[in-house]
């Protein structure tokens with residue numbers, strides 16, 4: 028079996044592992060992410076790769092990184108949560124480990140992992156939406172990962188949903204991720220608790236106060252029937268459905284996959300997303316409906332996807 032190494036680099040952790048051509052992780056590890064230093068980051072990744080490469084015969088390395096990666100899959104132009112600016116990561120790590128290296132955007136790697144081995148298996152046109160603190164995404168069209176002309180495609184979270192709306196970390200305002208992400212879910216729950224404390228009994232008990240409410244409290248309270256928490260999920264579902272309907276108008280995928288941290292609470296909102304999607308889709312009633320599925324691979328999707336993309340380099 029042809030083996031590769033997949034690496035998933037985030038702001039706090041580096042997850043890495045040996046990936047088989049069936050998507051199985053044969054050995055895995057986890058290290059602290061030296062997010063503030065590009066030099067230490069390259070060394071840490073290379074050290075992790077070398078450790079695995081001494082025990083397994085691997086042919087290439089795929090690195091999924093939270094940033095804007097250029098179209099040659101070599102340079103990270105910019106990373107909002109890491110210190111990379113025009114960072115030639117492919118070259119740096121390649122020289123240190125002596126293996127072919129490819130660098131991918133982490134959401135692209137995750138989408139590829141789910142497409143090949145998870146919820147997207149058997150589909151050819153897949154849009155993966157990663158709903159966490161923000162919204163990331165990856166697009167597979169006709170069995171190929173769509174990167175765009177300069178590698179910057181599929182930044183789904185930064186489509187403008189509301190002109191003049193909430194400020195976004197990207198410098199624009201009204202971006203979709205300011206309405207349909209985990210952070211917007213929390214913000215809405217807090218607003219609801221403030222406006223209607225009687226309907227937020229569980230939220231306020233769990234958080235101690237409006238300010239003390241955390242993301243996990245919103246899920247827990249919603250499961251207990253808390254009105255304010257349920258209304259926040261209802262709002263999330265509406266915004267998600269609108270974004271998916273807009274993407275379906277452009278891309279016409281066979282399937283959407285909802286992943287990321289918030290997908291752990293998918294039972295609280297995914298049916299509602301399906302209903303709202305069907306109600307908002309252009310041409311509805313005269314076209315097949317894309318399936319809306321929940322991601323299956325959890326946090327491993329990025330690592331497995333990066334390893335698999337390295338094999339297909």
Ligand SMILES: [Zn+2]
Pocket residue numbers: 184185195196197198199200202
């Ligand atoms: Zn934005």
